[in-house]
Amino acid sequence: MFIDTHAHLFYANFENDVDKVIEKAKQSGVDYILVPGTDVETSKKAIELSDKYEIIYAAVGVHPHDTKDWNESLLDQIEILSKHPKVVAIGEIGLDYFYDFSPKEKQIEAFTSQIELALKVNKPIIVHNRDANFDMMNIIRSFKGSNLKAQFHCFAGSLEDARELIELHHYISFTGNITFKKMDSLRNILSRISVENLLLETDSPFMTPVPHRGERNDPAFVKLVAEKIAEVHHLRVEDVARTTSYNAYKLFGIGMKPKVSFTYQIGNSLYINVTNRCNADCVFCDRKGDAVINGYNLKMSKAEEPDAEVYIKEIGDPTNYKEIVFCGYGEPTIRWDVVKQVAKYVKENGGKTRMNTDGHGNFINKRDITPELKDLIDTVSISLNSTDPEQYSKLMRVDPALHREMIEFAKKAKNYTHVVMSIVGLNEVDKESAKKFVTEEIGVDFREREYF
Template identity: 60%
Template sequence: MIDTHCHLFFDELYNDLNNVINEAKSSGIRYIISPSTNLETSRKNIEIAEKYPEVFVAVGIHPHDTANFNDNILIELEKLLEHSKVIAIGEVGLDYYYKFSSKEIQQVAFREQLKLAKKHKLPVIIHNREADEDLMRIFEEEVNSSLFGQFHCFNGNYEMARRVIELRSFVSFTGNITYPKNENLINILKRIEPENLLLETDSPFMSPHPFRGKTNKPSHLKIIAEKLAEIHKITFDDIVRTTNFNVYRLFKIGELPKPSFTYKIGNTLYINITNRCNASCVFCDREGYASVAGYNLRMPKSMEPPAQVFIQEIGNPKEYDEIVFCGFGEPTIRLDVVKKVAKYVKENGGRTRLNTDGHGNVINKRNILPELQGLIDSVSISLNSADPDQYSRLMQIDKSMFYEMVNFTREAKKYISEVVVTIVDLNEVNLEKAREFAEKELGVKFRAREYF
């Protein structure tokens, strides 16, 4: 695990630093990011990081400490960025709850530090308390293709989380998700995919239950990770792997995982058949990181394995709830491999699902559905939109393919016992129209998945 927010310079931790770090390591912490609050704590943090290889530093002026913010402070701050252990600017932001500094100077300091982050292509760690609108306004005014942030100790509403994530930034929650009477926060958290989360303790503050009120320590991170796994109904390993990958993306700490041919999330095993696709959906990250739940699914054609490799990795299919053909490409491009693997799964008592764009008949130049009978138990077809023009635009594909997908769906009902159509819930897509089209026109199940 990586504790992305732990203030090692505060006396509560600093006075016992060796023990704090050793305890963290033996509880499964690999790295700690220690954000600063002013120039003095930035320098102290760098000293700590020089001593402990597992510690990295964010330097910055916390909103509480901005009362005397000026250009000289900014110049001094910039000098610290040269240090190899400094990997981010933070924490910066707005705090209208305590208001130790005026709103005006807080906003100036926040904006200037965002500009500094852009200049050095560094991520920012953002603190916010009761300043949602001003904070998002300034961030959105400054954001560009190289500015990304961690909205730490998130306490905004769902709409704010969504805005943050659409800008490809991350959110993190602290021990407060373990407190009773926090349904609001939990309900927001439920709707944020782990791909957009980071782990943090915010030590020495925000101790999780049952340590509430006591000094928080990075070794408590496990409690928060376990809570996230419980809320998202996935495993502890899923949360750790996914958030570690997120840390790699944002802070460039750790390493890119090796590509996976099969990957397990919860108790489902997914088969990464191919990266090749006949469409080029605007929301697809195939050309980006091509990652899911912390797995690296990037697979050039030359690396595509034969069926036997997938079969070996599956082992006993009864150990999984389901074996799903799904990746960043269109599985029916490798129909023979899908059929061979599915046959193995069915012969050994497993359950199969195929995730497809529904263009398999065009791709293979024949009706492939009779061939899938008995091999595929469930098929999920990407509907994307009930509007052919929008469908064509979103997938960057000819409009005729919409009708191809519709015919495939109708035909699938004859051969496969469960047929579901899915859409990605983009703001521009009419969800209710899509649901009605699925249920009334196509007579199949409908599932919307949030675009995060």
């Protein structure tokens, strides 16, 4: 159920009871544990643990605290260790200016060299960053356009940093410190980062979460970190576990890809995977990639698309859910007849419905379908994405004329149902202008979706 992506089980305070620690972790729902080394010797110990225990994987690298004697021979040793079949990353590496254990110049040299090694051996990196944000971000930016993939463990940057890192396809993780009483600012950042971009970690034996502060931190406590993330994001713990476990699979290759889901639950809502087909090809959409969201595999061909009866059977009693949402990696109005059949069933049985759309339904169906929304779809969420037709065209990779098509769809739809228009929180999109346009010119509700 959970993957702890950061636990230093080679420390002396684990020496006498690793077996018990691992058994306790399994009983708490931990499927895998990633043990990152902090120098050559602990990297070897991490590998030894991975050889002994099926549940453990290893990462190898030199921590910034241990870079004062950095030289190329250390890099050669790390490269040799990285070839072990259970080594899935280069780490823990990075910068730490809080302590004065290693000169900044040596830290930067070691960090940069190990990033280059990670690219050479095609493995992700696990990044430590403390009071070194300016240099850290500049170094990471210098590798933009490469195949670098990273986990920023025990995240301590700003929300803007997190967004930039996510746009570069990196992952963020928080430790037990998100459970601490005086960490509201950190929880606020967490609340704005989609679970799609998170990994779980304990940083054992450090950062023990509440209510176990003062005790040694164990991988079993990763469940407490997951519970706090679920609370902050108003999700179920199983949503956090499933999503972060898939993220660990995607980044580190640990675990496996799930089977295709036709319906999928997130929080108290049930989502309908209508189609993967779409008339748009948005730059922020993974429709042509893995097509996985919150740990659910939505990838299916046209031939695999189910009939309405399959969805209806999986829904069962629609009142068990807050709402039934027509939303997958595709445009649901492409299968408008199926959407209507399922929505009719939901409404007749006391449920609520929502449809997420690009607003091209009239264009796709070659007629005005907005009157058909009445009494079937309670809310239509339309992807505005930008108030500028040219930017819209570039973001969605469609003809700019479809921007006007989308606007007209929204104006007509509001006569028959509740309409929300949304943008994705990309840095280049003017959010305030979009909000003003939606609420004042179109006269409907506005929402910003976090980028992932």
